[in-house]
Every structure is written in C-alpha cells, then in structure tokens.
Amino acid sequence: MADLLENLTDEELFLLVKESNRHAFTVLYDRYKKPMISYTVKKVGSAPAVDIVHDVFAKIWSHRDRIGQKEKLSWYLFHVLRNRIIDFIGKTKHNSVYLDTLDVDDMDRFDNSTDHKVRVELFLNEIESELARFNPNAMTIIKRHLQGYKNQEIAEELNLTEKTIRNEKSKILKFLKSRYTGYLLISLLIS
Template sequence: MPKLESLSDEELFLLVSKNQDGAFHMLYERYKAALLVYAIKRVGQDAGEDLVQDVFIRTWNNRYSIDYQDDFKAYLFTALRRRIMDYFAKENNAQGYLEDLKSYASEFAFDEADEHVRAQSFRDSIFAVLHRYGPQYQAVLKLRLQGYSNPEIAVMLGLSEKTVRNQYSSTLKIIRSNFSSFLLFLFF
C-alpha cells in the first residue's frame, strides 16, 4: 500500500469511508491551515477554530454518506462557508433577541416610574430562572445587558471567550423556553 501522503484526496476519502482514521488525519492535516485562514478572516480566531473543527467532526461523522463530487477540497470549503453563514445568522438572531428583550419592557410602560418597575420586575424574573443554572449565567447576562462584548466579559469574569459565548447562547435558550410564562405572570 502506498504512503498516505502520496494518495489523492479522493483515495484518502475512500479509505476514510472504510474507517481509516489515519487517512482522515492526513486530510485534516492537508486542509486544516487553509480552512483556518479562511474562517479566521471572517469570524475571528476562536469562532474560526470552532467552525473548522465542527466541519471536520461532521465530515467524520457523516463519512458514509458524503457525496463530495470528486473535489474534496471544494466540499470542505463549501461546508465551512455554510457553517460561517449559520454562525452569522445565529449571532444576528441572538443580538436581535437581546434588543427585543431590552425594548419589550418599555412597550408596556405607562410612565417613567412604571416603566422602571416593570423592567426591573421582568429582569428579576429572568434572573430568578437563571439562578437555577448558576451565577455565571447571571453574570454573563448582566454584563451583556450593560453593553459589554464577549471578549470584555471574558476578561472581567476570568473565562475564555468561547465559554462566555456558549453561556450566553445557553442563557438565551433558557430565557426563550421560559419567556411566555413570565409574560403572563408580569402583565396579567
């Protein structure tokens, strides 16, 4: 059998589809740097590394069903572009949701004092739910509501930016899943 380095992408992927992890490692080493450069230019270091790893994980997990149309490199870059688009859509939705949360309390205000009381009550209800998940979730949300970015929050809390990003995403999911019950409690 020839050395893995001398095999084409297609030959290597054929071995990958037969559970040859050495062939997969060769493909990973062959394309990791180029994919990282592409991703980091678009989404930054941490997110870029996460997205590239995700592409390779998905490639391995779906190795039996992938149809790469005789151009494995194009398949990888297309998969990465899709993951980047998903990332931007998720970030935009999360930011929009936070803005909606900020403005939602003010929609139901009748005067400035009442607005403040309702907004504070709404925040208190959110933080009461987050209390079940730990103090870091509350701290991340408080700092985001104060306008701090993920890198700033990471420095303030002594966490990695990835951890802050993941906890913020989890926090939004928690709030979404409990949001409707808070509306009934606060406003009816």
C-alpha cells in the first residue's frame, strides 16, 4: 500500500488524508519531516525542532477535514510551520533575535529537490496565468514592487502614470493575497 502511495502527488495524498487515511498521512509525514526539521533547527535549535514539526503534523491531522486547499500542500505546510515557529519564539525570551532570522527567502532552502523546483515552476506559471486577468504589465508591476522599486520608477519603465501603477498594484496584490499565502507568494515572485 505504501509503495502505491509514494507515487502520488502531495495533493492526491492530502485528499486521502482528508478521508482519514493514516497511510497517506504517514507518507506525507515521511516526505516532509526531514526538511521541516532541518529548517526548524536553524531557527530555534535542535531541542524544540522535532516537537514543533510533530505539532505541525498533529495539527494537520486533527484539522484535516477543515483544511481547504487554495495553495500547494508544500506551501501550506511551510506556512503552518513558520507560524508554529513564530508562536514558539514568541514564548521565549530571545524572540527578537529569532524573528529577525525568519526571512521569506528561506523557502528556497526549505527543499532543494527537483520535485520542489518543478512545484515552484508550476506555482509561478499558475500565478502568471492568474495575472493574465489583469493588464499585460501586471507581472512586471508586482515583481518591481517586490524588488523595492518605487511607483514612479515602475511608471517610467512601463511608460505609464504613477497613479495607474498604484491602482493596478493595489488591485493585483489584493487579488493575489486572497488566493495565495502572502509570504510564499512574495518569496516566489522575488526570485
């Protein structure tokens, strides 16, 4: 049974998890446990890392029937893990030191496997197709915004008014935030 499940995508496995399939849950756990623990160790040290990752998976299992799937499961897991790390850090004395280390760029180091790179590429393609709903400059506007360009600089590059850039950017960001996890979206668009 486990061999058959190994060949399923994360999303297919998660559908089985939502149906209370413990074998599918174990496959997902085995697939993500190591990189999640490795990431967590870098943020809070080795002592609490395993417990934090176990807490994430316990939360996933206990809320499996209520979890929607707007984004890819790997992104969802990272988001839950990041929130759990922040909760943990908030309860420690040295929270400001640790909070400074939680960069959105860390998602790139979360999993460097070929599978992860393919998922990132698919996610970027999905975002680009979502941005096709807007004007042809939407992707450029968002990328430049996230790279720190000012509205005036973007306007000059695209030969548009600053007000147009501001309005377009606002509409696009509002739409993307409603569809995707903000931190993950930003880390992908910057790269």
